[in-house]
Amino acid sequence: MININNLHACVETADGEAKEIIKGLNLEIKSGEVHAIMGPNGVGKSTLSYVLSGRDGYNVTDGSVELDGVDLLKLNPEERAALGVFLAFQYPVEIPGVNMNVFLKAAVNALRKQRGENELDALGMLKLIKGKSKELGISDDMMRRTVNVGFSGGEKKRNEILQMAMLEPKFCILDETDSGLDIDAIKVVADGVNKLRSPDRSFLVITHYQRLLDYIKPDIVHVMADGKIVKTGGPELALELEEKGYAEFLKAEEQEKAA
Amino acid sequence: MAATEKTIAQVEKLSGGYDAGFYTEIESEKAPKGLNEDIIRFISAKKKEPEWMLERRLKAYYHWLKMPEPDWAKVKFTPIDYQDAYYYAAPKSMENAPDTIDDVDPKLLDTYEKLGIPLREQEMLSGVKNRSAVAVDAVFDSISVATTFKKELKKYGIIFSSLSEAIQNHPELVKKYMGSVVPYSDNKHACLNSAVFTDGSFVYVPEGVRCPMELSTYFRINEMNTGQFERTLIIADKGSYVSYLEGCTAPMHDERQLHAAIVEVIAHEDAEVKYSTVQNWYPGDFNTGAGGIYNFVTKRGLCEGRNSKISWTQVETGSAITWKYPSCILKGDNSQGEFYSVAITNGYQQADTGTKMIHIGKNTKSRIISKGISAGHSDNTYRGVVKVMPGAENARNFTVCDSLLIGNDCGAHTVPYVESRNNTATLGHEATTSKISEDQLFYCMQRGISKEEAIALIVNGFAKEVLQHLPMEFAVEAQKLVAISLEGSIG
Ligand SMILES: Nc1ncnc2c1ncn2[C@@H]1O[C@H](COP(=O)(O)OP(=O)(O)OP(=O)(O)O)[C@@H](O)[C@H]1O
Ligand SMILES: [Mg+2]
Numbered sequence: 163m164i165n166i167n168n169l170h171a172c173v174e175t176a177d178g179e180a181k182e183i184i185k186g187l188n189l190e191i192k193s194g195e196v197h198a199i200m201g202p203n204g205v206g207k208s209t210l211s212y213v214l215s216g217r218d219g220y221n222v223t224d225g226s227v228e229l230d231g232v233d234l235l236k237l238n239p240e241e242r243a244a245l246g247v248f249l250a251f252q253y254p255v256e257i258p259g260v261n262m263n264v265f266l267k268a269a270v271n272a273l274r275k276q277r278g279e280n281e282l283d284a285l286g287m288l289k290l291i292k293g294k295s296k297e298l299g300i301s302d303d304m305m306r307r308t309v310n311v312g313f314s315g316g317e318k319k320r321n322e323i324l325q326m327a328m329l330e331p332k333f334c335i336l337d338e339t340d341s342g343l344d345i346d347a348i349k350v351v352a353d354g355v356n357k358l359r360s361p362d363r364s365f366l367v368i369t370h371y372q373r374l375l376d377y378i379k380p381d382i383v384h385v386m387a388d389g390k391i392v393k394t395g396g397p398e399l400a401l402e403l404e405e406k407g408y409a410e411f412l413k414a415e416e417q418e419k420a421a
Numbered sequence: 422m423a424a425t426e427k428t429i430a431q432v433e434k435l436s437g438g439y440d441a442g443f444y445t446e447i448e449s450e451k452a453p454k455g456l457n458e459d460i461i462r463f464i465s466a467k468k469k470e471p472e473w474m475l476e477r478r479l480k481a482y483y484h485w486l487k488m489p490e491p492d493w494a495k496v497k498f499t500p501i502d503y504q505d506a507y508y509y510a511a512p513k514s515m516e517n518a519p520d521t522i523d524d525v526d527p528k529l530l531d532t533y534e535k536l537g538i539p540l541r542e543q544e545m546l547s548g549v550k551n552r553s554a555v556a557v558d559a560v561f562d563s564i565s566v567a568t569t570f571k572k573e574l575k576k577y578g579i580i581f582s583s584l585s586e587a588i589q590n591h592p593e594l595v596k597k598y599m600g601s602v603v604p605y606s607d608n609k610h611a612c613l614n615s616a617v618f619t620d621g622s623f624v625y626v627p628e629g630v631r632c633p634m635e636l637s638t639y640f641r642i643n644e645m646n647t648g649q650f651e652r653t654l655i656i657a658d659k660g661s662y663v664s665y666l667e668g669c670t671a672p673m674h675d676e677r678q679l680h681a682a683i684v685e686v687i688a689h690e691d692a693e694v695k696y697s698t699v700q701n702w703y704p705g706d707f708n709t710g711a712g713g714i715y716n717f718v719t720k721r722g723l724c725e726g727r728n729s730k731i732s733w734t735q736v737e738t739g740s741a742i743t744w745k746y747p748s749c750i751l752k753g754d755n756s757q758g759e760f761y762s763v764a765i766t767n768g769y770q771q772a773d774t775g776t777k778m779i780h781i782g783k784n785t786k787s788r789i790i791s792k793g794i795s796a797g798h799s800d801n802t803y804r805g806v807v808k809v810m811p812g813a814e815n816a817r818n819f820t821v822c823d824s825l826l827i828g829n830d831c832g833a834h835t836v837p838y839v840e841s842r843n844n845t846a847t848l849g850h851e852a853t854t855s856k857i858s859e860d861q862l863f864y865c866m867q868r869g870i871s872k873e874e875a876i877a878l879i880v881n882g883f884a885k886e887v888l889q890h891l892p893m894e895f896a897v898e899a900q901k902l903v904a905i906s907l908e909g910s911i912g
Contacts, residue, residue, distance in 0.1 A: 217863050239866035248867075255864040258855070259882025268878055269868035276869060308882070325868065 163193045163364045164214075164333055169225035171213045180221065183209040185389035187225075191333075191382075194361040198375055199368045200400060201386035202408040207368045208252050210386075211335045215249045216242050229333060244276035246332025250322035250339050252368075257309040262321075265309045266291055270328055294327045298354050315342035323354040334358070335366045340374040352377030372404040387412055439739075440905070441670035442703060445532045445643050449562070450516065452509035454646075458482065461616055464509050468585045468619075471592060481605040481615035488609045494773035495802045495834060496742050498715065501679060507647040508617045511564040522567055529566050533559055536670060537898075538639050540567050555635040555666075555894060556581055558622040560651055562643050565620045570634065579663075580625040581636055584652055587623035594625055598656055602685040602723045602750070610681040610717040610744070614650045618683070621651035624663060626692075632663040635892050640669040642702070642714070648679040655685070657692035659726065664695040664892055669739070673703050675712045677741060682718045690726030690753065695734070697891050698747075699899055702739035707797075707909060710769025713741025720747035724756035724782075732759040733776065734890040736899045738906035741770060746804065748777035751785035751813075758787040761887040765880075765906050766799030766831070775804040775836075780816035780846070789820040792884045795831035796910035802834040807848060809841040816843065822852040825883050827876065827910050877904035 171184035183206040191197050201207055212220045214227060216239040227234045234242055257265065270290070271281040282290065295305060298320055310318050319339050326334055336355070340348055355365065355378050367378060375383070375397060383400045385393040387408075393399065393415060403411055452463045461482050465475040490500070514526035522530070522540060533540050540559055556570035558581065565583030574581050580591060588595050605615035622638040642649045657663055669680075680702065688694050705713025716739075722731035733747040749758025760776035778787035787807065795801040801824065809816045824833035835852050857879055865875035881888070881900050891899055 215867050217867075218859065239863065240869050240871050243867055243869035251864065251867075255858075255860045257861050257864070257879060257882070259885060260878055261882070264882070265865075265868075265878070268870050268874065269865075272871065272874065273869035329868065 163195070163230060164189070164191045165226075165228045166190070167226045169213070169227060170223045171209065172221050172223055173209060174219045174221070182223070183389055184213060187390050189384070189391060191364045191366060193364060194359075195381045196359065196365040196367060196378060198380040198383045198400065199366060199386050199391075200370065200383065200403055205386050206389045207386055208337055211249050211337050211368065214335060215239055215247055240272065240276065243329070243331075244273050248326050248329055248331030248334045250319075250326055250334065250336045252337040252341075254310050254313075254318040254322055256311045258311050260309050262305045262307060262309055263287075263291060266325070266328060269325065273329060290328060294324055297357070298324050298327070299350055300324055316344060316347045319343055319351060320347065323351050327354060327358060332362065333364050333366070335368070337368045338370065339367075340369055340371060348374060349377060372400045375400050385411070439673065439703060441536055441701060442673035443535070444672040445528060447526070447528050447643070448513040449510050449644055450513050451507045451644070451647070454507055455504040456506075456508055456617070460508050464617060464619060467509065467511075468588070470588055473596065474588055477600070477605070478616050481612050482617075484606055485609065485612040485616055488606075488612055490609050491744075494744050494804070495800065496744060496771045496773050498677075498742055498771075501715070505646070506679060507644065508650070509619060510562040510644040510647040512561060512566075515564050515566065522569075525567055529561060532561070532641065532643075533566075533639065536639070536641070538668075540569060555637050558583060558636075558638040560620050560622075560638060560640045562641070562647060562649065565622075574632070574634075577630050577633065578627040579630060579632055580623065582623050584618075584621045584623045584654060587654070591623070591625070594656065595623070595654070598685065598687055599652075599654055600685075602687060602721045603683050603719050607719060611683050611719040614652060614681045614683045614719070617648075618650045618652040621653045621682070623653070624655040624665060626657050626661040626663045628658040629660045631661065635664050635666060635894060637666040637668065640667065642678060642680065643672060645674045646676055646678070648681065650680075651682045653682070653684040655687070655694060655696070657686075657688045657694045659689045660691040662693045664697070666697040666699070666892060666895060668699045668701070670701050670703070673712065677705075677713060677715055679715045680717065680740075684718070684720040684747075686722035686731055688722065688724050688726065688729035688731050688756075691728045692726065693730040693732075694722065695732045696722070696747070697895065698733075698735040698737070699891075699895060699902065700735065700737045700739055700743070701902060701906075704739050704768060704770050704906075705741035707768040710741065710798075713770075714739065716740035716743045716745060718745040720745065721750065722748070722758070723750045724753050724758060724785075726753040726756070727782075728755045729753050730757040730759075732761070732890070734761040734887065735763070735774075736888070736891070736902065737762070737764040737772060737774060738902055740772070743770075743772040743774050745774045746776055748779070749787060750779045750781065751787065752781045754782040755784045756782055757785070760787075760789045760791070761890045762791045763794070763884040763887045763903070764792070764801055764803075765794045765796075765903060766801045767796040767906055767910050768799060769797070770799045772800070773802040773804055775802075777806040778808070778818060780807075780809045780813035780818070783812070783814040785813055785816050787818045789818070789822075790886055791822045792887055793822070793824045793833055794827070794880055794883065794907070795824070795833050796827035796907055798830045800832040800834070802836060804836045806838045806840070809843050809846040809848075811842045813843050814845050816846045817848075818846075819849045820851070823883070824854045825880065826854065826856045827907070873904075873908060876907055876910065880904075880907060
């Protein structure tokens with residue numbers, strides 16, 4: 163599915179300088195797998211998600227990213243979306259004036275158009291939205307409001323999962339979708355994700371908390387530090403992290419390497 | 422695609438996608454260039470006008486000569502050389518007014534067809550365009566080419582014709598109402614119009630009649646170096662209702678062109694007039710600002726009777742310079758005025774637009790919703806006046822002015838004046854300025870929506886409150902126009 167090889171990437175800072183954040187990252191996720199990335203604040207997890215989805219101002223200086231053999235780095239964000247890249251944002255963006263229903267329709271049809279499929283009509287769209295939002299416990303009222311405006315933290319995250327369910331992507335990145343959610347909401351979101359798990363869909367779940375991984379069982383857990391993956395293991399790695407905390411864990415890692 | 426076609430398509434794209442920019446090759450009769458008393462006599466003679474009309478024109482002309490240009494709007498342009506333009510241009514084929522639509526030069530009909538305005542009634546009714554019937558008065562340069570559904574409307578006693586015809590057929594109405602809301606001495610542009618106006622539409626809806634269809638006028642400037650000076654007069658008698666829409670386009674010429682129009686609306690007791698405009702005059706070159714229309718328009722409505730209502734809705738996307746303040750004089754007790762506006766500027770366009778609400782009667786109400794969108798190197802100003810006169814007990818106004826900026830090189834300005842001379846008035850004002858952020862665009866693009874589409878989505882959302890006041894038949898087109906006029910606004 164996705165192959166990330168020796169990826170180096172910079173962000174443009176406010177004073178126009180390039181600052182390297184991703185420093186030689188390698189990652190391979192196979193079809194159907196769920197990988198989790200954990201790591202301290204500021205190591206570049208969100209930056210990685212932006213680089214993968216093609217955000218302006220995040221420039222790749224070395225390495226490669228392929229999705230099913232297609233060079234993602236050559237494509238603009240909407241083309242990547244059409245190929246099946248989906249990012250559930252750590253901070254979903256408010257778009258005043260634009261109705262949720264209108265936004266979802268625009269997104270679904272934009273993707274269908276790019277994929278050479280027929281656009282859905284108003285009725286088909288309404289059915290799709292109704293079905294998916296019901297599964298996620300999202301009220302019709304919320305669908306009539308404008309995109310993320312005045313949504314609570316939990317509603318925003320749920321809305322990201324709704325969009326994921328509607329757009330049926332191949333490769334989903336969830337950036338701290340659990341933060342700000344109460345325990346019940348985590349279950350709803352995890353349920354939503356689990357329903358989408360399938361042999362031809364992969365997930366990259368960025369989180370700080372082991373708890374989410376109780377509900378979304380990862381196949382592989384990575385630890386990220388200073389722009390790289392520093393350790394890869396099974397679900398038990400998350401438990402170990404939780405117990406020790408990042409600082410101690412990373413120190414132990416370093417000592418092990420030095421030895 | 423052939424290379425030349427490709428170039429044309431590219432150029433069109435760069436010009437902000439102005440697709441009404443074609444020129445109709447047609448033989449045209451013009452007045453000699455320039456402006457003097459003879460030209461006014463020429464126009465009046467062409468229209469076979471009665472003596473009283475010519476006298477009014479000349480009075481306006483001599484007043485105009487002495488009037489200063491208005492200088493308070495936030496627009497910059499080289500002074501107009503009034504002698505370097507034609508004041509009358511009409512297709513030769515219209516010299517002897519055709520009796521039926523079948524006698525009209527097919528080239529003219531094709532022009533309107535191309536603009537999406539079929540003029541043959543049966544075509545409109547056959548529902549090709551999938552919309553209900555709309556009666557159209559089609560004005561081409563200085564002359565009305567055709568007016569549809571006249572007979573149908575006559576059954577209701579409604580008069581819908583070109584103003585030139587109305588001067589011939591209903592002189593008593595024209596004499597009484599023309600100039601009663603916008604006097605010739607109102608401002609320099611209106612005064613010029615009063616002297617040289619050529620054509621426009623006339624509507625009279627009799628007492629108690631609800632006009633059964635949308636009425637509309639489609640203004641087309643075709644010739645180079647000609648000004649267009651149309652004039653519209655709408656009278657809604659007691660208890661009547663009419664919804665009227667005007668649309669405007671022009672070819673891409675390199676020279677600036679002057680358009681100075683007057684619209685007067687009179688609503689009697691319990692009458693309601695809904696006036697909508699979709700203004701898409703050629704905005705000038707997208708990259709240099711060369712050419713384009715100077716759109717200097719005086720629009721004013723008089724709520725003469727009790728419980729009368731006038732509502733202005735405008736979507737302003739075109740013109741190099743827009744100077745326009747559709748206003749309401751709320752004279753009748755309980756009368757209401759509304760102004761809903763979307764003004765979009767891109768490239769090097771400048772818009773200074775807004776409204777005036779003058780509260781004179783008791784319990785008068787006004788509502789102003791203005792949405793300004795600026796992109797490129799453009800400048801967009803909302804300028805409004807709310808005035809409450811001493812006798813206007815319990816007057817109420819509510820104003821919302823929102824500005825949206827796209828990019829860093831454009832400007833948005835809000836200049837609201839409030840003058841209250843009665844302390845029972847309730848006045849509310851809200852204003853916001855926002856910007857389309859990179860975050861918003863990326864969020865949309867991540868969902869598969871292209872940047873241009875994302876801008877259109879956000880802008881249409883921003884303008885929704887205004888667009889929903891347009892007649893249904895035009896709302897969809899207006900949304901598309903909003904999208905087109907913002908093409909190229911982001912790199
Ligand atoms: N535009 C920018 N200009 C300067 N520094 C930036 C910019 N964008 C990101 N950074 C820096 O890059 C680093 C990585 O940020 P990123 O948001 O990817 O971290 P993260 O791992 O997602 O952290 P968290 O767990 O807090 O979400 C941080 O030090 C951040 O300050
Ligand atoms: Mg982050």
